[in-house]
Amino acid sequence: MRTSSSVATLQGRGVRAGYGGCEVLQGIDVDVMRGEVLSVVGPNGCGKSTLLRAVTGLIPLYGGEVRIDGISLAELSAMQRARLCAVQPQVEAPLFDYTVGQFVLLGRHPHRRSLAPASAEDHASTSRALEQTDLAGFGKRSIRSLSTGEWQRALLARALAQGAPLLLLDEPAAHLDPGHRFVMHTLLRKLAREENRAVLCVSHDLNLAAEFSDRMMIMSKGSVIATGPPDEVMTEPHLHAAFQCDALRVGMNPFTGRPGTFFAS
Amino acid sequence: MSTTARLIFLALASLAVFVAAVCIGPTQLLDLPRLFDLLRFGASTPELERASLVFWELRLPRVLLAAAAGANLALGGLLLQAIFRNPLAEPYLLGLSSGGALGAVIALAAGATVVTWPALAGSLVIAAIVLLICRRRIAADLPSLLLVGVALGALAQAFTTAIILRFDPGALRSILFWLMGSFAGRGWTEVGMLVPAALIGGAIVFLLHRPLDLLALGGESAHHLGVRVSFVQTAGIALAAVLAAVTVAACGTIGFVGLMAPHLARRLVGAPHGVSVPGSIMVGAILTVGADLAARTVLAGTELPVGVVTGAFGCVFFLALLHRKN
Numbered sequence: 001m002r003t004s005s006s007v008a009t010l011q012g013r014g015v016r017a018g019y020g021g022c023e024v025l026q027g028i029d030v031d032v033m034r035g036e037v038l039s040v041v042g043p044n045g046c047g048k049s050t051l052l053r054a055v056t057g058l059i060p061l062y063g064g065e066v067r068i069d070g071i072s073l074a075e076l077s078a079m080q081r082a083r084l085c086a087v088q089p090q091v092e093a094p095l096f097d098y099t100v101g102q103f104v105l106l107g108r109h110p111h112r113r114s115l116a117p118a119s120a121e122d123h124a125s126t127s128r129a130l131e132q133t134d135l136a137g138f139g140k141r142s143i144r145s146l147s148t149g150e151w152q153r154a155l156l157a158r159a160l161a162q163g164a165p166l167l168l169l170d171e172p173a174a175h176l177d178p179g180h181r182f183v184m185h186t187l188l189r190k191l192a193r194e195e196n197r198a199v200l201c202v203s204h205d206l207n208l209a210a211e212f213s214d215r216m217m218i219m220s221k222g223s224v225i226a227t228g229p230p231d232e233v234m235t236e237p238h239l240h241a242a243f244q245c246d247a248l249r250v251g252m253n254p255f256t257g258r259p260g261t262f263f264a265s
Numbered sequence: 266m267s268t269t270a271r272l273i274f275l276a277l278a279s280l281a282v283f284v285a286a287v288c289i290g291p292t293q294l295l296d297l298p299r300l301f302d303l304l305r306f307g308a309s310t311p312e313l314e315r316a317s318l319v320f321w322e323l324r325l326p327r328v329l330l331a332a333a334a335g336a337n338l339a340l341g342g343l344l345l346q347a348i349f350r351n352p353l354a355e356p357y358l359l360g361l362s363s364g365g366a367l368g369a370v371i372a373l374a375a376g377a378t379v380v381t382w383p384a385l386a387g388s389l390v391i392a393a394i395v396l397l398i399c400r401r402r403i404a405a406d407l408p409s410l411l412l413v414g415v416a417l418g419a420l421a422q423a424f425t426t427a428i429i430l431r432f433d434p435g436a437l438r439s440i441l442f443w444l445m446g447s448f449a450g451r452g453w454t455e456v457g458m459l460v461p462a463a464l465i466g467g468a469i470v471f472l473l474h475r476p477l478d479l480l481a482l483g484g485e486s487a488h489h490l491g492v493r494v495s496f497v498q499t500a501g502i503a504l505a506a507v508l509a510a511v512t513v514a515a516c517g518t519i520g521f522v523g524l525m526a527p528h529l530a531r532r533l534v535g536a537p538h539g540v541s542v543p544g545s546i547m548v549g550a551i552l553t554v555g556a557d558l559a560a561r562t563v564l565a566g567t568e569l570p571v572g573v574v575t576g577a578f579g580c581v582f583f584l585a586l587l588h589r590k591n
Contacts, residue, residue, distance in 0.1 A: 053485075056488070056489060057488075058485060058488050058489075078488070078491045078492065078493050079491040081491065082489060082490050082491030083491075085489070086489065087485075087486070087489040089483060089485050089486050089489070092483050094482060095350055095351075095352060095481065095482075096352075096481050096482070096531065096536040097531065097535075097536045098478070098482070098535075098536045098537065099535075102535075102536070102537050103482070106475065106478055106479055106482070106490065107490065109475055109476075109479060109490045109491060109492070110490060110491040112475070114472055114475065115472070155486075158486075162490065
């Protein structure tokens with residue numbers, strides 16, 4: 001099952017945004033369709049995380065437009081936006097002793113009335129999200145007792161429990177071991193293919209991005225250098241322009257035929 | 266033990282502490298059997314009439330006032346700890362008590378005898394300044410907002426000290442007693458201020474329980490989950506400020522309850538605000554009623570400011586908390 005409609009679930013046109021009047025994003029176009037994984041890569045400080053903040057309304061747009069499911073971001077209420085778009089944030093250490101189960105159940109907030117107890121559907125989504133992130137036995141554990149990798153999976157579980165068609169992730173594999181990295185990215189691809197979600201994943205790992213995404217977007221200094229299928233955009237000229245590193249070489253993964261990067265020092 | 270069972274246990278503990286606080290005191294006119302008689306038969310004998318006077322005019326308003334003060338401070342602490350994502354946040358850290366104290370001593374210096382309203386005005390002025398600053402930069406930087414509160418508190422304290430030094434020794438004693446917080450000599454007027462504040466405040470905080478959960482776990486994630494972050498933050502800080510202001514105005518400054526109660530409540534009933542809101546209210550009430558009971562019974566014949574008792578407990582608690590954090 002690929003795209004169900006021709007309209008992108010996330011559509012950004014000429015997005016300009018930044019902090020305190022200082023423009024970081026200088027007119028970004030971005031589309032994420034249902035059924036696909038789009039990876040956004042680029043050097044530190046190129047505006048990847050700022051892009052996530054801008055398209056979710058966390059920081060004001062200086063220009064351009066963002067639409068989620070065809071509706072302008074400005075017209076969506078906070079709750080409507082949360083039902084359409086879930087975000088896995090970067091890891092921030094938890095301060096309070098919630099259990100993993102309580103924490104993931106909070107992902108259902110946009111679907112609940114303020115004093116209503118959790119419904120059967122809320123509990124079902126929560127346990128499903130825990131299973132998908134390999135945290136099934138962790139429901140009663142304190143979130144403060146988790147390792148960084150487990151905590152990162154709990155953050156993803158909460159975003160999954162939110163049940164939104166659009167899923168945005170900020171470096172979801174940053175603290176994971178290779179095994180869980182593989183599982184995480186396989187899961188993301190599955191969420192796109194089988195659940196027909198639109199997945200945008202900010203990543204620092206070029207090889208993982210090339211391996212698991214349908215399209216890649218390479219950013220540098222607040223602009224897009226190239227967008228397209230990994231084997232078209234992950235080229236040495238693009239990477240050298242983005243990362244300012246001539247030692248980067250592009251080869252091929254002998255097992256999958258996907259492009260991969262190597263250092264030639 | 267389930268969470269509901271823990272809440273019921275806490276409610277029973279509160280009730281026990283309240284009854285003890287009503288029955289124990291320097292005059293022997295009201296003890297537990299007499300309290301039962303009084304509640305059953307009313308003031309039917311001369312003896313019960315005197316007990317009734319003690320009950321209605323001294324003990325009951327005092328216990329209600331202490332309980333409401335504890336609940337208000339605990340709610341303020343719970344709100345601010347979630348909003349600032351800082352386990353050490355509490356209402357007085359925002360300079361509210363110092364503002365109230367300054368208002369009170371200015372009034373006393375001007376010859377006033379009732380300091381409730383000037384103290385309320387002083388606290389609210391500080392709260393308004395903090396909120397004005399917070400409207401502008403709250404989402405950007407929460408720690409510096411806390412520092413603004415601390416700085417304003419230090420400023421108010423400096424003025425307070427400067428004014429106090431001009432009082433004569435007799436007045437100095439009474440103002441010091443007020444500054445350390447006390448439930449002595451208050452009555453139904455103050456109860457009429459604090460109890461409704463606690464009930465309304467508790468209901469509002471309870472309504473906000475899930476947004477507070479989400480805020481406590483990260484401001485950006487709360488936004489992504491549909492919380493109107495700056496609205497909840499501003500409303501929460503304003504509510505904590507008002508609750509602390511009326512409490513300071515009615516009872517002086519009672520330190521550390523706002524810090525201790527939410528922590529104890531989270532340990533007893535769990536972190537989610539759906540349970541830690543009622544939990545904190547009850548723990549706060551137990552702490553202040555218990556501290557007041559200790560303040561008026563530990564030293565025979567004289568009464569300690571209740572702030573001295575909570576301060577002594579608070580210090581130990583604070584160190585234990587830091588120790589656990591490290």
